[in-house]
Amino acid sequence: MILILCASFFNSWAQKAFIDFGKTNIAVNEAFTITIKVENAKVKSHDPFPTIAGFKKHALASVTSSNNKGNGQITTTDALIQNYYAEKEGTYVIKPFSIKVNGKVVESPGITVSVGPYDKNLGEPSKITLNDFLDLEKNKEYVDIKDEAFLGLSANKNEVFVGEGITVTLAFYVAATNQAILEFPPNLGNQLGDMLKKIRPAKSWEENFQIEEIAPVDVTINGKKYSQHKLYQATFYPLNNEPIIFPRVGLKMLKHQLPKGENDPMSLEARLKAKKVDKYYYTLPKRIEVKELPPHPLRDQVPVGVFSLYEIVPKKKIRTGASFEYGFRIWGEGNISAIRAPQINNNEHFSFYPPTINQSVQRAGQRVSGWKTFNFHSIPKEAGKYQLKNYFGWIYFNLNSQRYDTLKARTTIEVAGESLRNAEISAANVGSFYDDIDKESNQLSHNNFRKQVRYITNVLMVLMLAGMAFLIYWTYKDRQREKEEKKGKVSA
Template structure:
């Protein structure tokens, strides 16, 4: 009997405590680890609430970049028969610009009601701009430089950006907080094997790591670059303490470095542009392949019209085929193979046509011309494909006879 009473006692006690927890006023607060920070100095913003369930929606963090997070945690305590609950959502941020900014409230939606936290005011001061020099910074664990393969290019000509980090301490998890944001460009991250080398800077050996490459192809003239990017990394730092064996104790801290994309001049293509020019730029070829030039009446011809080489394949279009008379021309099959590398965009685009003869006789595959801008010669170049004679033989077809008005004859099959 006593066991049953004890069992019911704890059950009612739990129900009472849970009810009192639900009944308490919902509180949502925001706090920051620092209210005054440097431009590249990470800090934490934490939102805390005492309600179970519901959707906790963070603000947009305008003027800031989320370095890491959100990290969530929750805790339940029972002290002297009183139960309390709390949960937290933490973000690590870094400022995008100098000034004094307000972080808007977070919002908690629960049981059809909305609750908002307090606002936070953060002062962002001028940080020390880290320029590549022959002296080692006292506090920076790493620096980042962005190098451009060219200082001036034509529209459609490729540029490679190399991201290189100088590591003064043990650094891991290098990551760009935002990718380069260019308008009117093709941007492609290149696959490559990261390379490191040792250099002496200010009497100290540092590791230089090439950790990222981007291929950029501009579509409009102007100036590309000039913007700053933020790169985060986790740096190993001494704590100032030592262990039992008198070895220094270390900890991992997150740091943010700022690097500026060098300005590259994008030159417009020369004017006047040839009448047949459609925007292709690079070192290119126009190829027309015919599977055979002599067929029987019940056979077909495969014709491929292809642009190949290195160029702005993101905007290149294969020209339309001028078909020969005396053949049925079916809708083409499109083929392409594109590779991105430090040399630009290489590969081909082609249309594959099927030609079926209507008559026997000899027919002309007309001459074609195609114009592109050759970046190596810095001049327009026109490729001419000479006309090709196609011969159709056999008894399945009759010879073609032109109509009186000069139009193509209708199909005549025996």
């Protein structure tokens, strides 16, 4: 298997840069090389190679190689090779130098190079110009080595219920016997984004496995060994019974073509001379049938999966009026995010309050599992022994039994203390008000507020007028009496 991974896609890998020297005992017609190497990344930028007194710079070459360590981890190395040719025989001392590679300074120690007599077996160094090189490349014949690889989209189920999870994997597979050199392109991330727009079903809940690193995994398909490179994985939960259709999507890879006559694709010479061409791979379309759940009043609301109940009960003996906590944890395999709290109503025995909620979701292998906990606070109002199964229950569709099932509480609590059922009425101290309720009429009476106000106003005005008339009459009588008294005094 030969596959070169795009280093820019794996920013989580450790990057290491260093400088290597070629042979230090060379013929005058043999190249001395200085190489910049970067592991698990591309050489994106670098300073010029050093100028060496007595040597002339020739062609600059690049090569990318990979190494499978056998544990599923592949290390890639990107290299730039600078060739130098000596002007004459002699011993040359190269002083220590540094080159900035991808923004970081890489130090190199000094070295001594011995240049010997002309070696007739090597021939003369290449004297071709850039135009000559381009003409040679144009007329060069390349061989396309047949590759053994494919892009596949697989699902762990062909038929599901509404709300049942289906895990989909998009991966690139390379056979262990493959001899062609394939390379992920630099724009892999953009290509993947375009493919996912087509793959994701519109009316489904998605749990993305968040693949951040393409780590090859050995798999066997129809008896043949492959290396699987996962590009995307997610579990979808359909929200209705419409079929899920995954269309055909394509991935553009880079394939190395070798010059005619090169038979070893792993050799350095072959890699330096190889030409990269685009190679497209396509998935096959896939259809998933979605079935309706069996009839049930809550069919459109119940979760689907395999679940169990775990109860969290800090204390089982409590007193009336004292708050206590009860944790109702649902755990198992299914759409954890869509689980709703059990509906609990207040009653004459307990006052229940809305729960606090926390959850944990795990995505591994081909399944999504986890738990969701509803922590209820309640205040008991009556003493007695209570089985919480009479208050806490959660309905779901069990995929194992293909039936609706209910998770019921198993805990029993004991409550002691005085009854608080009528505590609010007693605190109000309304006397005999409730005693006379049965004696009163239950007929509705119509109260015309405005008419009553007008009536009262008229009565008040009549009273005011009568008062004013009385005052006037009293004042008039008082004045008459004063006049008569004055007349009597004059006559006397």
